Amino acid sequence: MKNRLRVLRAEREWSQQDLAERLGVSRQSVNAIETGRYDPSLPLAFRIAEVFGLPIEAIFQRDSEA
Amino acid sequence: MALSQARNPAIRRYFKRFVPITVAYLASIGLATWIIPDDAPANAVTIGLAILPGLAVLGWIWAMGRLLVELDDEYLRMLEVRKMLVATGITLALTSVWGILELYSPEVPRLPVFFVFPLWCIGLALGQLFNRFTIGDGGTCA
Incomplete structure (x- = not known):
């Protein structure tokens, strides 16, 4: 699964730590999700969407869609 | 351990549990080795002393289980x-x-x-x- 986390974070000038604190997870988690090494659970994906104020599908895409 | 992991309260709690359990394990292993002779009969004292380090091992397993439960x-x-x-x-x-x-x-x-x-x-x-x-x-x- 691909995601636009890095771009969305950069647009808001948030560091990985900033985003991690907003999500209530570790910076490593944000880094792992951003770099595609970890796909978040559905509840965490919803939290990420909520933090960015976007629908999940605007943040995460299947590899075939990218 | 990465700094961001060390900030996690569940991991901090794990280490707070791990250290005293480890001290108890080492102390009880030392005590059992010191008191129980190699050819000791399996009486109440021998079994009681030998079980102490076993309880510490149970403590480690409990601490690891709690870590999984508490890690959010x-x-x-x-x-x-x-x-x-x-x-x-x-x-x-x-x-x-x-x-x-x-x-x-x-x-x-x-x-x-x-x-x-x-x-x-x-x-x-x-x-x-x-x-x-x-x-x-x-x-x-x-």
Whole structure:
């Protein structure tokens, strides 16, 4: 699964730590999700969407869609 | 351990539990070794002293279980679970194969069951390396 986390974070000038604190997870988690090494659970994906104020599908895409 | 992991309250609590349990284990192993002679009969004193380090091992297992329950960061929890799975796989593989060797070859030295838990802990370290090489993060030093 691909995601636009890095771009969305950069647009808001948030560091990985900033985003991690907003999500209530570790910076490593944000880094792992951003770099595609970890796909978040559905509840965490919803939290990420909520933090960015976007629908999940605007943040995460299947590899075939990218 | 990465700084962001050290900030996690569940991991901090784990280490707060781990240290006294380790001290209790080392003290009780030392006490049992000092008091119980090699040819001691299996009486109440011997069994009582020998069970003390066993209780500390139960404490370690409890602390690790609590870590999994209390870790609210799903990524860090996944790293821990992967480490434990690797450790369990290695322990089962080695003890099973060695057990079969013991069964069919009397010349093979007997592996005391005492070593199963230390072997599993070595497996945790290997699991951490496995995480590091496959995902890029090791996990805690649990």
